[in-house]
Amino acid sequence: MTTKSKRNPILRKRGLRAALALGLGAALSLGASGCSSSSTGAGGGQIVVYTYGDNSTNIQQAAVDAFNKTSTVKVKLVQVPGNDYSPKLRTVMTSSSAPDVFFNWGGGSIAPYVKANELVDLTPYFNQAPLKGAFLPSVVAAGAVDGKDYGVPMRGMQPVILFYNKTLFAQYNLQPPNTWAAMQAAITTFKAHGVIPFALGGADNWPDLMWLEYMLDRVGGSGEFTKIQNGDSSGWTDQAMTTSLTDIQQLIQEGAFGTKFTSTSYTNNAAPALLGSGKAAMQLMGSWDYANQLSNYPNFAKSEEGFTTFPDVAGGTGNPADVVGNPTNFWSINAKTKYLSTAVAFVQYMASDTYTKALLAGGWIPTATTTSSLLSSYPNPAFGQFQYQMVQQAPSFQLSWDQALPTAVGTPLDTEVGKFFAGQVSVSQFESDMQTTQKNAGS
Amino acid sequence: MIRLAVETTPRTGARASCAAGPGRRNRPGLADRLRRDNPAAALAALLWLAIVIVPIYVMINASFQSQSSALGGDLLVPTTHPTLQNYKLAFQNGFMHLLFNTVVVTVATIVLVLGLSVPLAFAIVRARGRHSSLLVFRIFLLGLAIPAPVILVPLYVMVSKMGLYDTLWAIILPTVAFAMPVTLLVLVGTMRDISEELYEAMALEGATPARMLFKLVIPLSRGGISTVAVFSGLSAWNGLLFPLILTQSPQNEVLTTGLWSLSSEYGVDIPAMLAALTLAGIPMLVLYLAARRALISSVVGFGGR
């Protein structure tokens, strides 16, 4: 289990600390930052793989070790400390010591590299064995840019799930909140009994965004955001967006998130603690929160915690099976690699059962299509099954907006959603602000 | 109020005479009394004292609580079952290492600031070309207005090019540069106050500039120099931005960045966080209690400028 992760690495794309060490690549052609990854020693035969350094890299290291046993060109895994990953990668990608294969979040996180022609188009490889049909299609799609595949899934999936406290629901004779009506009934009842209906870490902004992602999907379908993602900023003012925002505003006003969510943070574990300690009844959060509860409130996680999908919204045209969250992390291949075949062979290895099993044992739900048959080895099969099926049945698995969009839109979006939840901007202001932001960023 | 003033006179007088304080204390004039006995100010001071003490009390008190008792109880209530667990945790998280790095950064900063600024200030005050030295001084004054966050991006490029990224030097050098404007302000002010006759007397003996600096200027600027040392030391010790951006690896973490990392690691384990904060404050508190007078008079000296 990735025990301590407050916010899983998949989400911690923009670790603050790091964020800083920005890459000024060509501007400085530095060999300075000490990463002794002088990659391809001419005849030595080695490819360098950058991965996000956290407590589950042992899975990748084991894969590398196994791969090296049969490969003549060896793989060298470089673990970049998590917080520093994005900026470090930026720095190094334009220098001579760029990695051959690197960890990323798909979507917006690799779009700049794609634009600069720095990545290998993997679409042909996904059309043949062993990658063909190896991973859930909705997940592979999240690693694509402009319809071409650039990423091979290499970690587990992290859909956003509606967690709830089964004990509290039973105590007040409530149905699981998987329909809008049941959710509303729960909100009314819990408020009357002094329980916060939903724990929400609004101080971090991005937990707020999860609500908008699901609402827009349920109200207008997954195409609504795709439109925005494709650069059409008019998507921000569509009727579906207005309806979703208005519904959320209503939830806020009726106290669905309590009164203190704007100063409650997820990253410092405050919001999860509200759910785990029974002060709040539900939480909309990524699947990683289960591991979090398991380490801080083990009794709650084992016997009281329930999980369900985000409810359908009356009158909405979206498919209630759609999922948002973080499909997975990906390997992408640097177009400048000298050993393309080795790099491809290495990323293909991710489709093997050995690797899938290793992920399962590490507490991840892999995105390989073979996962369902291997799920029994997962630490908590019921939760694993739920999660896997949820994603497997999803027509669309939307990557979190703040990561799917270019950072110049994604970060302001986080702030703007925070402003909206804090009541600082109206529905129409939110829409026009985001439209302007996206227009400016596009220029 | 007048009655109050009259009452205090003999006491103050008595104490002053046996304490044999500096001249003016021996003659507590009416004006002094008027200045002193200001109940509104006294009340404000007491109130502010409470505002200062309460958070510090909570910090120390709650740092001895276990997380579970802190969650249930009140951080204000005196701890009944004190535990050292939080402190143990802080040491396990490498507190000594953070402390060591911070000391290195602080000492190096002080040394560099003094080494660069003292001759600089001397030149500004005494150099022959008055206009150019005034210009130099003005450029430094402009430096007062450069906020550190503004130049982070370029600074990163430079530090990387120099091969200093993720070393303690990357913290020290910009910290020194940013301490210099204030440092100069104080030193120039101090050196300016050295009387012209003293310079002339030494000049008559044919003293070289170096001799003047060491025999006259430095001894007579001790006050200003110690102010500057304290100031630059504090800014090195307390700086967050440069270490945050110009270093990355755990072995180069200093107290500020270390505390920041811990705060996200501990999350709502408030007692653990408070223990780390208490520990981080102890070295400075000890230093402060030992050299409070010097420290405070440094700031007073700064204010007198």
Place this chain on the structure above:
Amino acid sequence: MTLAATSGKPRPQRHGAGAPARVGRPRLAWALPGFLFFALFAVVPMLYAVYLSFCGNWSGIGSPQLSGAGNWTRLFQDSSIRQATRLTVELTVLSWVFQTPVAMLIGVWAAGKQRNRAVLAALFFIPLVLSSTAISLLFKALLDPNFGLAPSIGPWIGFPDGNILGSTNGALIALVFVGGWQFMPFHTLIYQGGARAIPKSFYDAAAIDGAGRVAQFVHITLPQLRNTITTSSVLIVVGSLTSFETVFLLTQGGPGAATSTLSWVMYQNAFDDFNFGYACALGAGLVVVSTVLSLLMVRLSGFGSMRSTREGA
């Protein structure tokens, strides 16, 4: 350590009216090492930042290309910048209004020595030696709405549920308060130093004329503290304009954008959005504003004309 000399307010006017000594004067070259060092680590980066501000939305990938003043025109149209500017001004004014009167009151009072005041002072000045980081993190823990002191304190100060950091005004007040908590002792000391330097004879004379305490304060203390007030105000204003760490650690600009000050917006643009060009434009703008402000205030205090008092014109 004896510092009395440094705070001597009435400057010794030039004594030797004769020809200034030429011997023993250092060459300007003495200033060179310090000057070059400062230029390298402060002036050059500043100029480079200005350069980058003309490089469009350069994000660190590829090399920066000059592309006109787009960032600067955007700066003046950006509504979030306008809001941040308003907030920063609010924060600065509130900080000044909060810190100056209290610091002056206590500082002038503490200028008269008494032993009990020394005891009081030992505790009073503790915030001086704590870092902004430690202080911000301490208050972040204390103000935690669910697990800190906020639920107990909140009701007393108008936040019944303890949602201080989560409300628009509360977060701003928290920033002003935490800033004050940290710097009040410093400014108190500055005023103490200033008040000590006022010649006692002024008060004696006024007392003989029968001036009351208030009259003395208005006619002697305030005018005599003019330089001190300027010093303290410059520090408060420039400090608040560019304060970053408290926002970074305590509120992260939130809730929403309620505490998104200019330096925070700049930081976000640079290190969350990787929009270095725009961040540099914003930063350079901030430098211009704070330079103008502090020059204005420094002028008032006479720092800039420092040579004239000694050397004569």
